[in-house]
Amino acid sequence: MKDLRLSRLFAWTLLIALPFWFGSCSKDDNPTVVDTPTVEGSYKISTLTINPTVLGISDLLAGSKLFFNNTTCLNDLTITFKTGGDATTDSPTSCNAIPVPVSTFTGIDATSKWSLSGNQLTVTKSDGTKTAYTVLNTGATMKLQWQGTLNYPVPSPTVYTFTMDLKKQ
Numbered sequence: 001m002k003d004l005r006l007s008r009l010f011a012w013t014l015l016i017a018l019p020f021w022f023g024s025c026s027k028d029d030n031p032t033v034v035d036t037p038t039v040e041g042s043y044k045i046s047t048l049t050i051n052p053t054v055l056g057i058s059d060l061l062a063g064s065k066l067f068f069n070n071t072t073c074l075n076d077l078t079i080t081f082k083t084g085g086d087a088t089t090d091s092p093t094s095c096n097a098i099p100v101p102v103s104t105f106t107g108i109d110a111t112s113k114w115s116l117s118g119n120q121l122t123v124t125k126s127d128g129t130k131t132a133y134t135v136l137n138t139g140a141t142m143k144l145q146w147q148g149t150l151n152y153p154v155p156s157p158t159v160y161t162f163t164m165d166l167k168k169q
Contacts, residue, residue: 038138043167143166148162
């Protein structure tokens with residue numbers, strides 16, 4: 001008799017629990033959307049930093065003004081990533097005063113090519129030099145980070161981490 005009561009209790013429990021159990025197996029109403037970064041557009045440099053510091057300077061926008069007679073070249077520069085893989089920089093007159101190519105700071109020259117795979121942006125300059133950037137975020141401000149060495153003011157074997165914020169125009 002005790003087994004019969006236990007069986008009925010189990011049957012009622014199962015009968016009540018089954019709708020809740022199967023109800024929890026529905027499709028996810030909020031699927032995860034993976035945001036694929038896009039880089040197309042024209043940008044102005046809003047910040048450009050280097051780590052570790054060079055001659056005590058981590059802000060390359062301020063450093064370029066210090067080294068190159070108060071030039072606003074890097075602030076005036078427009079970098080454009082065109083649909084189809086072309087990347088260009090314009091040539092503001094303020095850049096005429098600096099003795100090194102602007103691509104020394106950005107890795108992008110007037111006739112570069114770009115490709116994007118996930119969050120890895122690869123830019124190939126006209127001389128074939130490639131720079132691999134990590135796209136940290138996109139939108140109104142795109143943040144790029146990469147590693148490299150410096151040849152100015154003196155060649156250095158130190159590997160630096162550069163971070164550049166680009167404000168969409």
